[in-house]
Amino acid sequence: MSGQKQWEKVENRSITLAKGFQAGGIAAGIKNEKKDIAVIYSEKEAVAAGVFTRNQVKAAPVYLCQEHLENPIQAVVINSGNANACTGEQGTKDARLMAEKTAEATGLKPGEVMVSSTGVIGVPMPMDKVIGGIVQAAAALGAGEEYDLAAAQAIMTTDTVTKQTAFRCSTNDGEFHLGGIAKGSGMICPNMATMLAFLTTDVKIERSLLQELFAEASDKSFNSITVDGDTSTNDTALILANGLAEGIEITRESKYLPVFKEMLIELCQELARKIVEDGEGITKVITLNIRGLTDEKSGRVMALSVLNSPLVKTAFYGEDANWGRILAALGYSGVTFDPDKVDIYIGPYQVAANGGSVPFSEEKMKDVLKKRDIPVLIDLKNGQDEVTAWGTDMSHEYISINADYRS
Amino acid sequence: MSGQKQWEKVENRSITLAKGFQAGGIAAGIKNEKKDIAVIYSEKEAVAAGVFTRNQVKAAPVYLCQEHLENPIQAVVINSGNANACTGEQGTKDARLMAEKTAEATGLKPGEVMVSSTGVIGVPMPMDKVIGGIVQAAAALGAGEEYDLAAAQAIMTTDTVTKQTAFRCSTNDGEFHLGGIAKGSGMICPNMATMLAFLTTDVKIERSLLQELFAEASDKSFNSITVDGDTSTNDTALILANGLAEGIEITRESKYLPVFKEMLIELCQELARKIVEDGEGITKVITLNIRGLTDEKSGRVMALSVLNSPLVKTAFYGEDANWGRILAALGYSGVTFDPDKVDIYIGPYQVAANGGSVPFSEEKMKDVLKKRDIPVLIDLKNGQDEVTAWGTDMSHEYISINADYRS
Numbered sequence: 001m002s003g004q005k006q007w008e009k010v011e012n013r014s015i016t017l018a019k020g021f022q023a024g025g026i027a028a029g030i031k032n033e034k035k036d037i038a039v040i041y042s043e044k045e046a047v048a049a050g051v052f053t054r055n056q057v058k059a060a061p062v063y064l065c066q067e068h069l070e071n072p073i074q075a076v077v078i079n080s081g082n083a084n085a086c087t088g089e090q091g092t093k094d095a096r097l098m099a100e101k102t103a104e105a106t107g108l109k110p111g112e113v114m115v116s117s118t119g120v121i122g123v124p125m126p127m128d129k130v131i132g133g134i135v136q137a138a139a140a141l142g143a144g145e146e147y148d149l150a151a152a153q154a155i156m157t158t159d160t161v162t163k164q165t166a167f168r169c170s171t172n173d174g175e176f177h178l179g180g181i182a183k184g185s186g187m188i189c190p191n192m193a194t195m196l197a198f199l200t201t202d203v204k205i206e207r208s209l210l211q212e213l214f215a216e217a218s219d220k221s222f223n224s225i226t227v228d229g230d231t232s233t234n235d236t237a238l239i240l241a242n243g244l245a246e247g248i249e250i251t252r253e254s255k256y257l258p259v260f261k262e263m264l265i266e267l268c269q270e271l272a273r274k275i276v277e278d279g280e281g282i283t284k285v286i287t288l289n290i291r292g293l294t295d296e297k298s299g300r301v302m303a304l305s306v307l308n309s310p311l312v313k314t315a316f317y318g319e320d321a322n323w324g325r326i327l328a329a330l331g332y333s334g335v336t337f338d339p340d341k342v343d344i345y346i347g348p349y350q351v352a353a354n355g356g357s358v359p360f361s362e363e364k365m366k367d368v369l370k371k372r373d374i375p376v377l378i379d380l381k382n383g384q385d386e387v388t389a390w391g392t393d394m395s396h397e398y399i400s401i402n403a404d405y406r407s
Numbered sequence: 408m409s410g411q412k413q414w415e416k417v418e419n420r421s422i423t424l425a426k427g428f429q430a431g432g433i434a435a436g437i438k439n440e441k442k443d444i445a446v447i448y449s450e451k452e453a454v455a456a457g458v459f460t461r462n463q464v465k466a467a468p469v470y471l472c473q474e475h476l477e478n479p480i481q482a483v484v485i486n487s488g489n490a491n492a493c494t495g496e497q498g499t500k501d502a503r504l505m506a507e508k509t510a511e512a513t514g515l516k517p518g519e520v521m522v523s524s525t526g527v528i529g530v531p532m533p534m535d536k537v538i539g540g541i542v543q544a545a546a547a548l549g550a551g552e553e554y555d556l557a558a559a560q561a562i563m564t565t566d567t568v569t570k571q572t573a574f575r576c577s578t579n580d581g582e583f584h585l586g587g588i589a590k591g592s593g594m595i596c597p598n599m600a601t602m603l604a605f606l607t608t609d610v611k612i613e614r615s616l617l618q619e620l621f622a623e624a625s626d627k628s629f630n631s632i633t634v635d636g637d638t639s640t641n642d643t644a645l646i647l648a649n650g651l652a653e654g655i656e657i658t659r660e661s662k663y664l665p666v667f668k669e670m671l672i673e674l675c676q677e678l679a680r681k682i683v684e685d686g687e688g689i690t691k692v693i694t695l696n697i698r699g700l701t702d703e704k705s706g707r708v709m710a711l712s713v714l715n716s717p718l719v720k721t722a723f724y725g726e727d728a729n730w731g732r733i734l735a736a737l738g739y740s741g742v743t744f745d746p747d748k749v750d751i752y753i754g755p756y757q758v759a760a761n762g763g764s765v766p767f768s769e770e771k772m773k774d775v776l777k778k779r780d781i782p783v784l785i786d787l788k789n790g791q792d793e794v795t796a797w798g799t800d801m802s803h804e805y806i807s808i809n810a811d812y813r814s
Contacts, residue, residue, distance in 0.1 A: 054739070055735060055738035055739045056737075056738040056739070056743065056744070056746060057734050057735055057737065057738030057746040057762070058738075083731075085731065085735075086730075086731050086734055086746075086759070086762055086763055086764065087763060087764075088747070088761065088762065088763035120731070121731025121732070121734075121735065122730060122731040122734075122759070122763070122764040123764065124764075231735070231738070231739035232735060233731075233734075233735050233738065310717070310801075323529060324490075324492065324493050324527075324528025324529040324640075325528070327464050327493055327528075327529075327640075328462060328464055328492075328528065328638070328639060328640050330463075330464065331462040331463040331464030331465075331638070331640065332461070332462045332463070332638035336463065337463065339463060339464040339493075340495070352493070352529070354495070355464070355493055355495065356493055356494060356495040356529070357493065357494075357529040357530065357531075394717075396803050
């Protein structure tokens with residue numbers, strides 16, 4: 001492929017850009033006045049792929065999604081305000097009831113519905129409000145800008161901005177689309193911590209291939225971001241593919257596989273970055289690139305060890321080029337490497353060479369550190385692989401938000 | 408043994424209470440005006456045991472201690488203000504030079520000296536000041552309250568109070584003693600994060616048995632505390648036993664083994680708690696007891712996962728009984744357990760039963776949460792073992808201190 005992209009971004013759109021998808025988002029009273037229930041609907045059976053929290057304590061809807069994952073799927077129901085986590089037997093029943101009521105309202109079978117929840121933990125679901133809300137959201141289904149926005153709003157908790165994006169790809173065989181919405185501000189971390197993402201596409205694709213591509217895209221995006229390192233009980237990222245884009249089938253041999261894969265990774269990364277940028281009480285976004293790796297997996301472990309270190313995070317908040325804390329965080333990541341080969345750069349300036357200090361201008365460094373976006377590069381000089389991960393600083397504001405919010 | 412302790416605490420004393428030990432602490436100008444070099448000296452060769460940081464990035468003095476550990480040891484030199492970490496070849500030379508100069512000043516061989524450093528990372532040691540300070544500290548050696556205090560002060564960095572304690576045990580065969588000093592306030596975490604502890608005892612004991620007992624005591628104390636979860640490059644805990652308490656030999660068969668072991672654990676726990684209580688910018692000390700474990704090791708992993716969670720820490724700062732965050736932190740600890748069996752208590756009140764919520768009085772809970780010391784009990788109902796670990800909340804003050812201090 002040439003350097004030029006084969007697809008374009010479609011502004012202000014997300015999950016109903018792909019053919020045959022509709023969405024509805026309404027306020028059912030679970031949260032105060034704000035929208036809190038979304039339904040996503042596909043006019044035709046879709047295949048679904050998903051990645052879920054690796055926390056052993058999983059909310060009831062996560063189990064339900066894992067059960068339904070290989071079914072033909074036609075709807076997703078999502079509520080914010082209550083996570084339906086640590087809610088025991090009743091929680092399982094409530095998640096099932098949400099699938100049933102959504103199926104009833106859209107003319108489907110319960111097994112064709114996915115369920116997702118986010119919000120406070122350990123409190124039983126207000127099912128009267130939820131059921132009323134499902135009926136209302138199903139009645140509000142439609143496609144277009146306002147429907148995308150309503151769904152994006154309905155899945156928010158402490159988020160301050162909606163997170164959505166969509167791409168259109170035009171080919172000689174016709175157009176296809178990919179769009180997504182996401183939520184999550186605090187408690188974002190490796191392994192899908194309190195974040196939800198829902199993607200739709202109109203390509204035709206087999207479930208196993210979609211699952212493989214989506215898992216890789218998630219590793220490079222949702223699993224490469226962190227705000228506070230806590231892994232939540234509810235994290236879910238789902239993609240539905242309904243095959244309504246005529247003439248576009250993605251197979252392992254398809255000429256469109258590379259472009260679809262690229263779009264999927266870029267869309268997931270864009271949503272992931274939006275989540276980091278909206279991190280609770282942050283003042284800096286750190287883009288950490290680790291090079292010279294023998295494998296990506298251990299690189300991601302190291303990157304998240306650095307980005308989760310409270311000492312690294314507070315140093316960036318304090319605009320201090322404290323590379324010793326970065327090296328120390330690599331050192332306790334559990335990954336074996338040679339500390340005496342490590343080079344570290346903050347912005348364009350090298351601050352450590354071969355594990356030791358390098359003189360740099362504190363004056364010029366100040367200009368780098370006072371910006372909101374700070375690139376950090378670590379070179380382990382040990383191989384050809386590299387990873388990129390995104391994190392934040394830790395501020396006074398973070399403490400305030402999390403001391404006051406029972407989630 | 409009966410419930411009554413066979414030993415007594417000796418107020419305001421530490422490392423020179425045991426027979427034949429001397430200490431000196433002076434200001435060499437590495438830190439501004441404050442004491443920054445300590446020398447501990449034994450009149451007779453001692454056996455040494457030690458536990459060290461598990462961070463792969465280890466400061467030069469840590470390697471030196473590991474090299475000398477099986478030698479007969481007669482002195483320890485410690486400086487604060489500069490960690491001699493990430494300092495490359497020069498750092499190794501400087502650590503060796505510290506051992507040489509201490510040996511010179513006290514009439515020993517360099518191999519009989521242990522070296523320890525704490526402070527800023529990545530900056531070369533100011534060796535002129537350090538060498539002058541070693542001579543000065545060696546000239547100031549003595550035993551008694553003021554010498555204990557001077558050494559305890561000289562190892563401090565961001566600590567706000569000195570940390571020392573000592574026990575005397577009187578037996579029919581004579582007396583023996585155990586004492587210790589420690590430092591560390593922020594960056595305290597599993598696996599010996601930025602903390603130093605130096606213990607002395609006058610019992611006679613073989614090195615291998617002392618190492619075994621000290622490793623166990625360290626696991627139950629220094630490795631069971633956390634302030635911010637960052638593991639430092641310099642953590643070191645050392646104990647010297649010089650055998651000068653006549654008639655008291657600790658062997659595997661000795662009748663004094665149980666009491667010595669108990670004293671060692673209690674002394675290490677007392678120092679560890681002092682470190683937590685002096686944690687940077689904390690307002691709460693959490694004592695977390697996990698019961699119903701099949702083994703202690705996995706219990707400690709779970710305990711530190713809970714105590715390192717920024718969301719748990721900020722909840723305690725906000726005086727919020729947010730047990731869902733506690734359960735979620737257990738869930739991502741990596742240890743397998745059954746979430747549906749977990750009971751959680753905060754103070755005397757149960758907040759979760761079998762992984763689900765239990766009604767409790769928010770009013771009474773307020774009284775528990777507004778105190779500085781908060782006991783938390785988790786029962787996994789899965790075995791007979793239990794562990795205790797100590798942590799803190801995370802406050803605005805923590806952010807301020809760590810944003811401003813380059814360590």
